[in-house]
Amino acid sequence: MRKILSMLVLSGCMLTGLSAHAGAIDDAVKRGTLRVGMDPTYMPFEMTNKRGEIIGFEVDLLKAMAKSMGVKLELVSTSYDGIIPALLTDKFDMIGSGMTLTQERNLRINFSEPFIVVGQTLLVRKELQGEIKSYKDLNDGKYRITSKIGTTG
Template identity: 60%
Template sequence: MKRLIALAAVLSTLIFLFACSQQPTNKAEAPKEDINVRLELQKMSTLEKIVQRGTLRVGLEAGYMPFEMTDKKGNVVGFDIDMVTEMAKAMGVKLEIVNTAWDGIIPGLLSDKYDLIASGMTVNQERNLKVNFAIPYIVVGQTALISKEYADEITSWKQLNDAKYVITSKLGTTGEQAAKRLFPKAQYKSFEMEDQAMLETLNGKAAATVYDLPMTSIFYAQRGKDAGMKLLKDPFTYEPLGWAINKGDPDFLNWLNNFLTQIKNDGRYDRIYDKWFGSDAWYAEIQ
């Protein structure tokens, strides 16, 4: 009798489980649909997502003149801003700027807070382990700002490796490293601030200042040009800046590279470059 009761209990349980398995429920189907949607989104290129969303989200830190900075009206402006504005126009979408702290800028990209980073970011191997870079859109290596006294004499940065020249730069910078490494015969003077180093050259107390292209270009436009100084604007160290995107997205990378090639050959790039590096008219509007 006990065996019959136990057998009946087992049969009842099997019948119940079979009946449950045959009844479709929306709860079981919904997650599968959600998963499929998520998988499809993951397969989509960032470029497709931007177009569907209608917005290009760009991450940056507004604090690197003249690439990205805040004007007196509170707007983020600069070379990078004009470049990504043209990028959004080419995509036919709106532009959204996401201002973020530098130490969190790559994590923000990886967590999908924005679609790319355009923030004066130097391309290097350490960062390239985490993100992909489009081809460099500008090289901002070291340049030489020449004093009026030597403007006619010095026509190439290679001439600076001479004991008769005094060269200045800022303490603890790649400018100082380049000056010591490339011009060991020259007399070197270090300053706490880059403007002090350039003023030394402006006042004729040094033959040249070695420093980053953006800052030497700005100083030259503001004060050096009228004073008869010369700017050797072609960098002699290689410090390329590039747009960073998430890995595994060849379609987006291809589009960015082609976009840069196009604007560098149709006049748009030169117009933007001259606005921010060839003139200081924008400086009066900066905070």
């Protein structure tokens, strides 16, 4: 199974960083609160615990960032397919959900330097082991493929 999955690793990599609109950090400092939009469904970067709190690796980074800025952190749960429009309409100051830097996105919002690089992988059901040897095999209509709306996947 590992061999199949490794063969299906797509060459595109996701550069995970933070995204913001111009002047957002200055506005947050003046206001005393850094508002960060995220879709808390990307474990271990951001997720919701049993108490409904958003936790994760990116949340820990954002807490440290807010502390160093001397502001409170406010996390705003937002669906991923609407996260850029919400940023552009000032629902929050920045995006704190892993996002692939694309030319189209880069023309609309400002990206930080990436703090981690992760690849994209296709996962297949166990019963398809040995049947799918390449991502090209998935061009057959008998397979259904899914991904999250708004992502490069």
